[in-house]
Amino acid sequence: MKPWAIWGSAVALTLAAPALAQVVDTDSGSVRGSTVRGVASWKGIPFAAPPVGDLRWRAPQPVKPWRGVRPATAFSNDCMQIPFAGDAAPLGTPPAEDCLYVNVWRPATARAGAKLPVMVWIYGGGLVNGGASPAVYDGSEIARQGVILVSFNYRLGRFGFFAHPALSEANEDNGLLGNYGYLDQIAALRWVQRNVAAFGGDPNNVTVFGESAGGGSVNMLMTTPMARGLFQKAIVMSGGGRSRPMKPIRAEASAGESAERDGLGFARWAGVPGTGSGTLAELRALPAEKVVAGIGIGQKPVAPASGPMLDGMLLIAPPEQVYRAGNAAAVPFIAGANSADIGFGPADEPDVFARFGADAARARVAYRPLAGDPAAQRRAIFADAGMVEPARFMVQQMTRAGQPAWNYRAGYVPEVMRAEWKDGLPHATEIPFFFRTIEARYPGKTTPADHRAARAMSAYFVNFARTGTPNGVGLPDWPVYRDDVRPMMDFTANGPTPGADPWRERLDLAERVAESARDKSRK
Template identity: 55%
Template sequence: MLSGCATVQSATAPHQVRVSGGVVQGSVRDGVLSFKGIPFAAPPVGDLRWRPPQPVQEWSGVRQATAFGHDCMQIPFAADAAPLGTSPAEDCLTLNVWRAAEAPKDGKLPVMVWIYGGGFVNGGASPAVYDGSRFARQGVVLVSFNYRLGRLGFFAHPALTAEAGGAPTGNFGYMDQIAALEWVRDNIAAFGGDPNNITVFGESAGGGSVHTLLTSPKSRGLFHKAIIMSGGGRGPLLGGSRLSEDTPGGPRSAESIGVEFARSVGIQRTGPEALAALRALPAERLCDFNLMTLNVPTYSGPMLDGQLVVEWPDAAYRAGRWAQVPVMVGATRADIGFLSARTRDEAFALFPDKAAARATYDPDGKADVQTLVALIGMDRLMLEPARYTARAVASQGIPAWHYRFSYVADSMRDEWKTGAPHATEIPYVFDTVELKYEAKTTDRDRQVGRVANTYFANFARTGDPNGQGLPQWPRYEAATDVLLDFSASGEPVAQPDPWKARLDVTEAAVDAASRK
């Protein structure tokens, strides 16, 4: 990870800023000044593959920062809710900054740092729906960045552990996230941002990353508020391996998985010569799967490495071992879940109180099995963990704000009958609905985008999403269990959680399983 350095000062020429590495030239469009493709670390290629991010290489003259850098190496897939805007490459550690063009450079504006999702194997900062212009017009400095994915981002091997010599290894994608936050801390004042008012936010794997940042000892002090969108929070969102130890009855170690991958490509040894051979592999050979084919036995995903990730987030929240900053957390109404049950009996076998579960999920015994499995899986993976996080935060006297996103674009209502699917809230949060739905965008879609974007910007500004002209969003308290629903009608509605009974039986099941 990168070490801190003194805050750099902005250059004097219009639309130019001096950052770590040199001077960058941005561009103005519709009153927003943006800088794209700024390196925040050295390219992680060659001998730097599977190393912590190294200091950025300095450049001479003025670097044009008007186009996104490459998204990180991956195999894109056609159904991506946020299609990439660049071609993937291993040289990808760049970031992007948006701010209002007329904002003073010393304005100490609130800063938001976006972390994309994609199951830690897909995603990037270039998709159009992640454009930061609307946040910039709200008086926020918006930063997005790339982090390494798949085996290039999350990979362990005995030779790598030996080479690290006791330093963190394995979770290179998380190291990139921390390096990007260090860059923001050291450089954002040059863009008019306040390094003492930084909010991290992310969705799906990005939301899971926010959990990691909140609970990792390596990211302390790098941000001051956090927003978790469909990020789980009960145990690992993906994977769950330990770095070097097999888990009894659970996943193999990440090192064991790495050795198996090496053998699958003809690399039998486990010493430095094996590492040299692995680093010589074409990047394409390492990225042979995507989110649609993620169940790969030779990929570990994020892991417990003992230094950056020392425990799963729910345990850290419960013990008070986390950053203790204001938190906004929620999920979508028809979010994702992974449950392999094929019958009602298999689905209800997960609950210690099967009668209560049946009475809650299937009171008349007539629920469609596929729908039932989807609801139970969603509650276990996304909805109950979001509530758990809000409760844990609130119980320690820290402001927590719980939401559910139910709104469905008018053009998609015939297709998404059960509510807002996973990731569909993103264009509303960024107020980029027209970039997503184009000519099909309705006035109601636009209004929901304006409102959601304003709530999120307000939270970044003050730690409280409320503001003039917005329906009141009560701070979360377990006793009242009130959340804000971005409802199907388009109106934000604060109400006690209508799915409380479902989440209660799910909570009891998860807690019982954790005690075994």
């Protein structure tokens, strides 16, 4: 063979090697992924049996192993829901009940045993919308930084959070009732523990991170005993943190509210009014479209529905109580929110400052920079109460429990949106910066400044996943939280800006309101 032919054959084998190496053996069977520009990925790997038929409203069940090599080059269906037009992360696949699948991205050159850090993403959407398929959640750019990125689907709406006396009576999973979407998340993390080493990841260096309802899910994982040991670091992005009312599965008194009562209300609406032995089969036979009716962001309710519920096994107490008691998972922790985040409050409240009580005058001064736009001022007060201060609250509690914790605010607005987003960065729009997928979100409209911001924001999270601190070479030092000075990292148009919080007075007042309301509720 001529020398050039030998050289050509060697090059061909070298180029082909990554593709040949994309078959990975999981505990359920082999999967073949694909390689694009130096990143290998596997999509649509089942981590639990399809939750359909008799498995609707059951804890996730084991996958049936398969023979041969299963193709894993396309996303599975996202979980059943009614998509909404204004989603900041539009779904890439049609929704369906058969949806419990996981996706993995890694550097193409990584191999089993590489022990790369692992980041596990949990999407938001109010626990009624969302999925792993949106382009802004693509894990390629995180993988290029030397990390394994894992995402997965979990059941939503009534498929994910539902109770009924017939389910309780059947007790098919030894008390694992009601919070099926959360149980899916734990099942996915257990899949990571069993399988990520085969992809080159380190099961002892796993960071969970999520936004909005995904951030709230991280709060659940931080505070449930069922998730202990499944991750070593956590990031909550606009995930709240102050308690919202949670119903028990069963009412303790005849007139008490419960998730079972909500389930009975839905069943009556759906034409299944009984509680006898055949009721559960009838409920499971309902068309998926009937179960999802009226559930979703922007949907009008047609029957009662429950969110996360106190079930006595997964959720024993609201996460706020667990954080306060110092009993959250003992792991390094990051929490933050956006500069124009979401919040909720009465639109017809005549004086928004009345909520501050004796501190009303101080609050007027603290929010005076927004006084020229009363609507923006109102939005800021509600966002501080709903997202910004609760993020700081969780960081406080973790620090008091002896864990290193960091607080941030995402305020960098992409240049193409600055004329429209004058208040700051809205809810959920920080995600493409931390994933470095801004081109997918704003195709053809990004600028060098946008990309610099994305590189820095993503690098902080990747550093945290790698070492347990967000700091690294070439980045401004992000100070660990201390309650006496309450420092934070502000991601601004001028770059990452660490130091004293310019909103501290606002947030201290929001904290006083929250603590006062808690004290009153306990009397």
